[in-house]
Amino acid sequence: GIQVEQSPPDLILQEGANSTLRCNFSDSVNNLQWFHQNPWGQLINLFYIPSGTKQNGRLSATTVATERYSLLYISSSQTTDSGVYFCAVITGGGNKLTFGTGTQLKVEL
Amino acid sequence: NAGVTQTPKFQVLKTGQSMTLQCAQDMNHEYMSWYRQDPGMGLRLIHYSVGAGITDQGEVPNGYNVSRSTTEDFPLRLLSAAPSQTSVYFCASSYGTGSLSYEQYFGPGTRLTVT
Numbered sequence: 001g002i003q004v005e006q007s008p009p010d011l012i013l014q015e016g017a018n019s020t021l022r023c024n025f026s027d028s029v030n031n032l033q034w035f036h037q038n039p040w041g042q043l044i045n046l047f048y049i050p051s052g053t054k055q056n057g058r059l060s061a062t063t064v065a066t067e068r069y070s071l072l073y074i075s076s077s078q079t080t081d082s083g084v085y086f087c088a089v090i091t092g093g094g095n096k097l098t099f100g101t102g103t104q105l106k107v108e109l
Numbered sequence: 110n111a112g113v114t115q116t117p118k119f120q121v122l123k124t125g126q127s128m129t130l131q132c133a134q135d136m137n138h139e140y141m142s143w144y145r146q147d148p149g150m151g152l153r154l155i156h157y158s159v160g161a162g163i164t165d166q167g168e169v170p171n172g173y174n175v176s177r178s179t180t181e182d183f184p185l186r187l188l189s190a191a192p193s194q195t196s197v198y199f200c201a202s203s204y205g206t207g208s209l210s211y212e213q214y215f216g217p218g219t220r221l222t223v224t
Binding site: 004031033035041042043045048086088095096097099100101102 | 140142144149150151152153154157159167197199201203205211212213214215217218220
């Protein structure tokens, strides 16, 4: 099956810093989503981005499908950005998501 | 729209007990699925459904049953709970079946402990 690797596995930032999270996948994909799992365990949809670039406030994402990677940019980080960021992909038809193992982000004052 | 709802939020079971985790969505989504999340890991697919009356197995189906009698509801049954089923369970839904893929939306999760 498809392999989804995320880096870095852990990241500690000072509030106000910028960061880039990476998601590499081993096969072509029909769907790619970024999620934020907050410290209470909720999974929050950030982006649905099988290709191209999207922005939502301080967050933006780019997927280069031909090179099999996606990037999530967080600018001017805040403590509320803490949590785990997951990349998840669908390859082939259908709607079965395969998740990466996540990036654990901690933003400190 | 309430989106995807799950009940209960927390549950403790003893080994061998049975229970049903409830999942409902009010977005008229054809596709629904169940995932489990174990500590330090991403989510893994248990079962999924592409429409009422149609279900199929995912990556980790053993020990779980599902059925889908309506578009809105997709319950997950544990017939005889085991400690290895201690996990957080998420339900998800989306438009689309077949070769088309759409954005998926997740419920708040059910935290299950089996002693």
